[in-house]
Amino acid sequence: MSHEFSLTSIPDLNGRYDIYGAIHKGLRKAGCDLLGRLGAADFQNVEETVFLIGDLRHYLMLAASHVVHEDDNIHTALAEKGVSTVTLDEQHDDHRTAFRELEELVVAWEKAWPLSKAACGRKLYLAFAAYIADDFAHMHEEEVVTGPLLWRNFNDEEIFAIEMRIIGSLPPEKSMAFMRIMIPAINPAERAALLGAMKKNAPPEIFQAVIDFAVRPGLSDGDFARLADALKLAA
Ligand SMILES: [Fe+2]
Known part of the structure; x- marks a missing residue:
């Protein structure tokens, strides 16, 4: 995956509607919190770690659903204006591969014999760290490159309408789950x-x-x- 952007060219919001800001802050904070817990976990202690694994799966479910929301609503809207989203689409495909691999590592930890659990946990920790590193670079690109593309092609009411379509498509429990990660992060x-x-x-x-x-x-x-x-x- 390649990410080409300059840290000195981060655009200002200038009062424009920011479709990515809150949810990306939520995903970043929840991802960092989980990474910290995975680093500190005693993976041989199944009773304790099982809650962390549940939270990890929940996070990955939200992350997978977030990728679909962007594909179905933001990328399609840009495509209708003739704006290519090929790079972002490829990055989302990489995310889907990572979600599968992370689930495989979780299952490997669940099935491992007690003496192998710590080694499986270390693999899971490293893989999750690599995934969020990739996702942070990806979200950065969305906010510094794709955000301004949205501003150029849509007015704020139209961008707000895209966000409302996403929110309207969510079942209440998922909406609540996204709010739970966003509120402490903003x-x-x-x-x-x-x-x-x-x-x-x-x-x-x-x-x-x-x-x-x-x-x-x-x-x-x-x-x-x-x-x-x-x-x-x-x-
Ligand atoms: Fe994305």
């Missing part, structure tokens, strides 16, 4: 904007469920208080 102003829009547009019981299950558990008391203040939530 900054206070981004949280207030995202949840402020949801408070205005979503039915109150859905908004409350998001606060209870996807927002509150991932934030410190201080961050939650700041958000509650911004959103004027009842105490």
